[in-house]
Amino acid sequence: MPELPEVETVRRGLKKLLPGREVQSVKTDWPKSLQGSKADVQQFLLGARIEAVHRRAKMLLIELSSDYTLVVHLKMTGQLVFQSDKERFGAGHPTDSLAHKLPDSSTRVEIAFTDGSRLFFNDQRKFGWIRLLPTPELEHLPLFQKLGPEPLDPSFSWQQLRAMLQRRPNASIKAALLDQTVISGIGNIYADEALWGAKIHPTMPIRSLSLVQIKRLHGELISILQLAISKGGSTDKNYVDAKGKKGSYLHFARVFRREGQSCPRCGNAIIKLRVSGRGTHVCPVCQKLKSPRAAKTEANQ
């Protein structure tokens, strides 16, 4: 569930909390959650200092002084939560805050720093992972090389979106938006929200999209992602930021998880479909299945 806005929110939190800290010890009880040889962990993680925290697509990159990077993918239920020395020993007031209660039953990896603070990787469903990889090699790995453009990069243009989409002319627009090699960082929530904003039906084949629709979609993707970041992302069940705080975007969502409720634009009931294997929310009135041109041709017959 963590998509670009959630991962970006975590990054902004960790960026203020992690740089400068030195790794003292690492624990895991689930090998897939922390991938890397024992020797590499010993040599390049223990004793290393955190230099910076970056994001690429839905991945977090925690850059270490050893020229290695911890690459983190939260997948569905992953959390990266920082616990200060004070929180660890129960000082401070908010006893209901998540950081006070860690580790818990979903904790898969625990990284302790020399100053007594800790970073927890929690992941109920165990789909997520942390990989220890050499920093200079990252850009050459297929994992990164195949990724599509970052939608919030200032250079991301509608022409670029069109060019990437055209690589899959027969796919549905929803399937293409979820494809990380077409565009980075979009998941099920923001795909549905952006398509509603652009008034495009999710099953529409890319080849039948008009230029106007592509331009509208480009604008909607950017504005939805920016709005979601400003709300701290979306929390359905699990997602929290680096301090254990939930995101509030779903409170503002227009179609996602709102089947049966009325469309904020036209008042008709939102319906839920299944498109390329995913729950998909649409306004059947605002988001026409046929392009205006096809509908016109049909009307003339």
Added chain:
DNA sequence: CACTTGACCTGTCCGC
């Protein structure tokens, strides 16, 4: 080759 389905996992919810 393009697209779909299954696997990876666990907690929650629904019907019986």
Added chain:
DNA sequence: TGCGGACAGGTCAAGT
């Protein structure tokens, strides 16, 4: 109350 099954959805591998 308990139990089985469907469902949630990011990504890769396997299948059509």
